Amino acid sequence: MAQKIVIDPVTRVEGHGKVTIQLDENNRVSDAKFHIVEFRGFERFIQGHPYWEAPVMVQRLCGICPVSHHLAAAKAIDQIVGINPEDLSIPAQKIRKLLHFGQVFQSHALHFFYLASPDLLFGAESDPLKRNVVGVAMAFPELAKKGILMRKFGQEIIKLTAGKRIHGIATTPGGVHKNIQAKEREYFLDGKEIPNIHTMIEWSLEIIEFIKQYHLDHKDFLDSFAAYPSGHLGLVNKENGFLELYDGNLRAIDAEGNSTLNDIPCDDYNEYFYENVKKWTYLKFPYLKHLGREKGWNRVGPLARLNVCEGIETPYAHQEWLDFRAATNHKTNNRTMHTHWARLIEILYCAEMIKSLLEDDDLLSTDLVRKGNRRKEGIGIIEAPRGTLIHHYEVDNQDRITRCNLIVSTTHNNEPMNHAVKWVADHVLDGKTKITEGMKNQVEVAIRAYDPCLSCATHAMGQMPLNIQLRDYKGQLIDEHISS
Amino acid sequence: MVKTNKYLLIGMGNSGRADDGLGWAFLDKIAQNPAFNFDLEYRYQLQIEDAELISNYENVYFIDAHYKAFDKGFDIYPCEAKSMDSFSSHELSPQSILALAKTIYNKEPTAFILGISGQDFRLHSGISNIAQHNLDKALQYFTHSILPILITDKSHQLL
Secondary structure, eight states, X not given: OOEEEEEOSOOSSBSOEEEEEEEOTTSOEEEEEEEEOOOOOHHHHTTTSBGGGXXXXXXXXXXXXXXXXXXXXXXXXXXXXXXOGGGSOHHHHXXXXXXXXXXXXXXXXXXXXXXXXXXXXXXXXXXXXXXXXXXXXXXXXXXXXXXXXXXXXHHHHHHHHHSSSSSOOOEETTEESOOOOHHHHHHHHSOSSSOOHHHHHHXXXXXXXXXXXXXXXXXXXXXXXXXXXXXXXXXXXXXXXOBOSSSOXXXXXXXXXOEEEEEEEGGGGGGTEEEEOOTTOSSOEXXXXXXXXXXXXXXXXXXXXXXXXXXXXXXXXXXXXXXXXXTTTTSOOOOTTHHHHHHHHHHHHHHHHHHHHHTOGGGGOSOXXXXXXXXXXXXXXXXXXXXXEEEEEEEOTTXXXXXXXXXXXXXHTHHHHHHHHHHHIIIIITTOSSOOHHHHXXXXXXXXXXXXXXXXXXXXXXXXXXXXXXEOTTOOEEEEEEEO | OOOOXXXXXXXXXXXXXXXXXXXXXXXXXXXXXXXXXXXXXXXXXXOTHHHHHHTTOSEEEEEEEESSOOTTSEEEEEOOOOOOOSSOXXXXXXXXXXXXXXXXXXXXXXXXXXXXXOOOXXXXXXXXXXXXXXXXXXXXXXXXXXXXXXXXXXXXXXX
16 A cells, blocks of 8 residues: 655754655655745845845844855845945955854854764664764763864854854944954963864864764765765855855856856856746755756755865865865765765864964954945855855845845755655665664655755745645644635 | 852743743843842753853753743742753753753752743733733742842852
8 A cells, every 4th residue: 555654854954844755555665755844935025124134134044054144145235235245345354254164163063963963973773862962962972072162162253253143243234343352362262261273173173083984984874875966066266266155156067077057156146047946845946047957956065065166275174175085086976975074174174264364363453344336236145054045135226125036055955855865765765564763764864964954945936825724623624725 | 240150040931922031031130130240141942052051150040931820920949950851852951951061061050940930922022911920029039039148159259
């Protein structure tokens, strides 16, 4: 008899999603989907607000990566006041970058230590009551201590630059609100109240050694689990094609490393991307127009970024990147579980960049804001922890936002995550007469590798049908309203 | 006055859900008391890193709204460390945080939970009249019965 397996909710991810896997009469997988069940509507209700409110409002998209939205929106609003990213004052650029590296550092630390490590340390089929961050803390207290303090360090960097750890405000149109005082940065350098940045670099290197050893010990699993060919998209440095998280050109490659998007300026993104909509999920499906819906989708995030870049400007991270590339003989890496490894290299990169910025006296400057000539629209693209994040606003003569388009990192990963779910369904669940909790967790393991931020990613396009059902405590339908 | 790491008050809850904001409302009020000069932390919910936070203190008070209608409008009771046994680590209990502080940092602060009875937990700003009444009673108790002990204790520390 045909059956439907439902995993609801998907756990240890940000936001709400569910997986459905259809099995036929012979327990063969006939379909597998990853549904996003949240409906947010930011692109709609932000319309009518003054443009300068956008960087504040869009932070409420998320509690884990609000800084990404703040900075992407800020870059777009900069353009509306006539300032391109390179026109910001040098101190303002550096303060924004310090904020950005702080948040990528803490977000990646949170994901690895809190969300992903339980599967890696205990196994995907271990006891679910222990297979969580508390279980990790109890079994590996020293590891937990480092994870907690690394996350705290990144959050304190955010607080330094934005005023508070979550939903702070660092930017103003054309610049930043405040500089950094000498005494403020000492907090991160002297190691008196929290471990200093040198310790953060040391711990980042340690955790990379852990994942490299883990790879050697679990090579088959890490190399093959949920691995499939795909395109990869990310920003690269405009000068040298190196890893770039704050401002760069858009680059995409296919699964073999051939160029599919050749260092496009961010302002031209709309010429290259479409978004498809399916009725079974609130998450859209972006793809490159010239490749079409079937071939034009891309992974984004740490794995994609390390694939598209030509190096990393910080010495330790660059060496680790070389080791990472060697694992696939310097060919494009399509191994989903290697995303964890890539993420840890980015933690190291951020730590090295934070150190460099903290030691830079430009942070102390009072040259913080630039002014330009008003424009009708602005585009801000940044590499959020989870991938390429696009904010695009149009405004009218009364300074009100008239149109907003957001293509969020996890949205790009929608098709990849669906592929990952299908891979696990086909390779782990297919043909099985008994489906265990551990098998279902493997579906989640594949999704978790992308560190999805599902609350961020869900948006509407066009007129979405809305079905509201009122049910009593027994689940009986009392009333229903459908708007088309 | 010198701040001490001896006492910490953590107010928990969501002020966007009516009486669930009682924890934060308590902190707001106690902070206005000129005699109060101890550390406060506001939290929507407790998370694993709060184990690191409380490991730096000798005494911790967790203040939160409670569904139960206590006779006095509030209740205060010792909080004992207890390992979490739940499918979700999204929101941790004070007991779990204490257990984590012990395991990870080998620290065992003395802890209490101050639960204040709430009635309305819908999406709404501002607490209900009943919750306000209970908050006032809890504040009165804390101010007259507990705060003097904290102050006296700190005075001894400074001598």
